[in-house]
Amino acid sequence: MNSSNPPDDWPMAALPIGPPPAGLTMAEVDACFHIFNPATHCAIALNETASNVWRLCTGEFTLDEIVGSLAEHYDVQACDIDPQVRAVLRDFAAQGLLLVTPGESLDADIRR
Amino acid sequence: MTTLPARRVAVRILGSRFAAGFTDADAASAVERLWQRFVDLEPLASAHVVEIGDGPAADQISRFATGVNAAALDAAPMFAVHAGVVARGGIAIAMPATSGTGKSTLTAACLRRGFDYVSDEALCLHYPGGEIEPYPRPIALSRWSARTATRSLDGVDGVPTGEEWLFTAADLGSRDAGGGAALRHIVVLERHVDDGAAPDSGQAPELDALPRPDAVTTLLRLSFNHYRRPADAVQLAAKVVAGASVWRLHYGDPHAAADLLWTALSESDR
Numbered sequence: 393m394n395s396s397n398p399p400d401d402w403p404m405a406a407l408p409i410g411p412p413p414a415g416l417t418m419a420e421v422d423a424c425f426h427i428f429n430p431a432t433h434c435a436i437a438l439n440e441t442a443s444n445v446w447r448l449c450t451g452e453f454t455l456d457e458i459v460g461s462l463a464e465h466y467d468v469q470a471c472d473i474d475p476q477v478r479a480v481l482r483d484f485a486a487q488g489l490l491l492v493t494p495g496e497s498l499d500a501d502i503r504r
Numbered sequence: 505m506t507t508l509p510a511r512r513v514a515v516r517i518l519g520s521r522f523a524a525g526f527t528d529a530d531a532a533s534a535v536e537r538l539w540q541r542f543v544d545l546e547p548l549a550s551a552h553v554v555e556i557g558d559g560p561a562a563d564q565i566s567r568f569a570t571g572v573n574a575a576a577l578d579a580a581p582m583f584a585v586h587a588g589v590v591a592r593g594g595i596a597i598a599m600p601a602t603s604g605t606g607k608s609t610l611t612a613a614c615l616r617r618g619f620d621y622v623s624d625e626a627l628c629l630h631y632p633g634g635e636i637e638p639y640p641r642p643i644a645l646s647r648w649s650a651r652t653a654t655r656s657l658d659g660v661d662g663v664p665t666g667e668e669w670l671f672t673a674a675d676l677g678s679r680d681a682g683g684g685a686a687l688r689h690i691v692v693l694e695r696h697v698d699d700g701a702a703p704d705s706g707q708a709p710e711l712d713a714l715p716r717p718d719a720v721t722t723l724l725r726l727s728f729n730h731y732r733r734p735a736d737a738v739q740l741a742a743k744v745v746a747g748a749s750v751w752r753l754h755y756g757d758p759h760a761a762a763d764l765l766w767t768a769l770s771e772s773d774r
Binding site: 424 | 717
């Protein structure tokens, strides 16, 4: 399980984010997730905004799509929240909630 | 020379069996009275032995209280959280807090106000449904806390154990809640203390609604044993919080706080 900091160029805009690794335990209270990661033995509490990001980390959406969806939800410009969403995703990856497989960075984006 | 135990006492607490030999018969009698609800009448073959040793009765009682509490909570097969818990009309109020934040004093004040007793130490919830397992151990109060909680110790029975006094719910004019109470309120305590001033000289207590997700973290942080079943603990904490209201109680005088809980939370349940 990769629970260290992801590469500097992760996440890439055009790559799908997620899905989360198997084995996570998730509980939701008032739209906020609490997640237990058995690999790190840590429980993580997400606020409502981070929970909204987490909900979209299903492997179906790219970073751009996630940012676009959240921008629409919060009625803001995508470019205004892109850095925060990237930071949240990188935090998820650092906590082992998202897997960053080797090569899933610049090379993968170039291949597209 | 070792003094042989004069009396043996066995109890069953949160599913664990304990046995202790007391060299002081008065200490054994006091323990049997204080832990009456937990006295184990079945064979003792599988009981954990609590080392009591010699010494004054107060020390023997204190060693028993400390020994069985720590061991019972560590071994409890349920999710146990450091909290005072009281009940009224089948509705339980949990007050999670660390040691030294006055939860036992507030619990005692609540009993004097009319609440039933669940525990001054732990909110114990069965997996996976979250049913409350009462843990009405003797209420442990410092002399100052005992005077504060009871206003006067006159006419109040209690057992001195060195630094603390131990009381049953009945000693404080209340009763054990028994099983079946449903957790409907989680009250996070914030106590303000005016350096040595009388506890009732401060401002009026305040009760504010808190975001419920924060309470999940609070329950996990104050749990004795979440590490035994961490994934289940996260789910259970979220489950019970989702079925409860969460409050912050800012208070100084425990009696005023107990009055506020009695009035405000009872009205919210109507």
